[in-house]
Amino acid sequence: MKIIFYNDLKITFDHFSRIRLFEAELKVDNPDVFQFADSLLADHYIGDVAVLSDDPQDLFSDFCKYFKLVVAAGGLVRHSDGNYLFIKRWERWDLPKGKAEHGELAHETALREVEEETGVKGLSIVSALPDTWHIYKENHENMLKRTYWFLMSAEGRNSLCPQTNEQITEAVWFTPRKSREALSSSYRSLSETLLPYLV
Numbered sequence: 332m333k334i335i336f337y338n339d340l341k342i343t344f345d346h347f348s349r350i351r352l353f354e355a356e357l358k359v360d361n362p363d364v365f366q367f368a369d370s371l372l373a374d375h376y377i378g379d380v381a382v383l384s385d386d387p388q389d390l391f392s393d394f395c396k397y398f399k400l401v402v403a404a405g406g407l408v409r410h411s412d413g414n415y416l417f418i419k420r421w422e423r424w425d426l427p428k429g430k431a432e433h434g435e436l437a438h439e440t441a442l443r444e445v446e447e448e449t450g451v452k453g454l455s456i457v458s459a460l461p462d463t464w465h466i467y468k469e470n471h472e473n474m475l476k477r478t479y480w481f482l483m484s485a486e487g488r489n490s491l492c493p494q495t496n497e498q499i500t501e502a503v504w505f506t507p508r509k510s511r512e513a514l515s516s517s518y519r520s521l522s523e524t525l526l527p528y529l530v
Contacts, residue, residue, distance in 0.1 A: 333391040335475070336465040336520040337371060341379045344387040344394070358383050361393050368397040372466070372473060398466060398475035402431045404441035406483040407460060407525055408451065415510040415529065416485070418448055418493060419501035424513040426521060428478055429497075437479035445483065449502040450492030457482040460528055463520040482528060 333344040347358075359367045359382045367382065384390040405428020408416035417424050429444035431437070442454050460480035467474050491502040505513055510529050515522050 339519045343381045344391040345381055346387050347383050364393045365397050398473045401474055401476040403428050403476055404437045404479040406441050406445040406481050408483040408485050411486045414504040417503055417505055417513050418499045420499050424517050441481045448494045451485050451489050454483050454485050457484050461524050463524050465520050
């Protein structure tokens with residue numbers, strides 16, 4: 332099973348044998364997958380969609396060919412005092428992340444981007460977290476972003492410095508309770524994927 336988000340819609344690529352409840356259930360054969368992508372980006376769907384196939388991995392791979400792939404990475408950063416690091420971008424709480432540079436490994440991108448976007452130094456990776464996938468349009472191109480996520484730890488009291496040229500207006504440490512509230516009201520791809528890792 333693979334899950335992609337488009338705005339706050341969830342598109343699940345799954346096998347026919349799975350029994351699930353969705354607002355819409357489709358059978359999309361591989362030759363029709365670009366037509367489905369056209370309809371999706373034309374906002375023809377208002378609820379979550381299950382794309383059902385005998386071979387969902389193959390169908391997902393074909394669907395990805397419709398888009399320009401962007402690779403990014405970021406972090407869910409837990410301070411030694413138990414608080415979590417958040418940024419505010421476009422008036423919405425978010426987690427620090429960014430696009431990979433040429434030749435970078437995912438964990439290298441994540442460490443660099445978290446430091447650049449927040450000013451936090453001395454980060455270390457604790458473990459890998461599930462990836463997120465989402466699609467969007469940029470300069471009339473159809474983009475598919477795969478973001479690798481890592482649980483990170485931080486110690487000490489660095490001064491937070493939001494990267495304003497990336498439209499980040501705040502960088503803050505939140506208590507676990509406030510972190511759950513912030514993540515719950517963030518992008519659905521983040522809340523559904525990473526909320527279980529807030530302890």
